[in-house]
Amino acid sequence: MVYRYILFYKPYGVLSQFTDNSQTEKKRRTLKDYIPVPSVYPVGRLDWDSEGLLLLTNNGQMQHRLSDPRFGHSRTYWVQVENIPDTVAINKLQQGVVIENYKTRPAKVKLLPEPLLPPRDPPIRFRKTVPTAWLEMTLFEGKNRQVRRMTAAVGFPTLRLVRVAIAHLQLSGLEPGQWRDLTPAELQLL
Known part of the structure; x- marks a missing residue:
């Protein structure tokens, strides 16, 4: 399997998930509206009313390591x-x-x-x-x-x-709604 590691600048008013499971008539924007990469999932969350850096990956071990409080990044x-x-x-x-x-x-x-x-x-x-x-x-x-x-x-x-x-991953260089793959240097430090 080829692992993907994506940095995304989540805009205000976007859910940190790929589907909106709410029962409201008006659907909210989700990661699916911005990231066309299949099978990646956010590492942690940012609330709907928060903005900024979100890391997504399809590497379950990495996702666990970055999400688990024991590792304290x-x-x-x-x-x-x-x-x-x-x-x-x-x-x-x-x-x-x-x-x-x-x-x-x-x-x-x-x-x-x-x-x-x-x-x-x-x-x-x-x-x-x-x-x-x-x-x-x-x-x-x-x-x-x-x-x-x-x-x-x-x-x-x-x-x-x-x-x-x-951790060492920075928001700089991205505008709201933009995403990019991690560089080899960023990935090595993970």
Whole structure:
């Protein structure tokens, strides 16, 4: 079998799966609308309302290794939050916060100048009286909606969430909806 390893820039409003199993009349966009490669599956997930780097493969062993929390590979996100987090909030995020009776593992968190990203469609809500800030958050685990729950737990709700890296794999060079195969150098580091 020939293994495929694909990096995809998942746009906002796209499911991290190839079919929409919802019972709603309006079907949502899925990976099938962007990636015409058969038999590949996402390694992990990005929520419908999140954007960024998604790795897909048909190598089940690799998929397991990258998804299993025991191996603890990093995932880096650029997170736009409501208001400006202070050092107390950032320290809490770095040390781990309790979300749904679970304390998150320590994370790397820092304030980030506004990154150069393609505009989101639709754009985030804008309020003149409420400033926003960007954080770079690197996690070593992946619970459901973890970044959003963490920022909310310290009082700074997430407005926009973009995954920019999975371990050494980077989002740079891709636009929303684009995909490419991993390079031999990227694959060797996996």
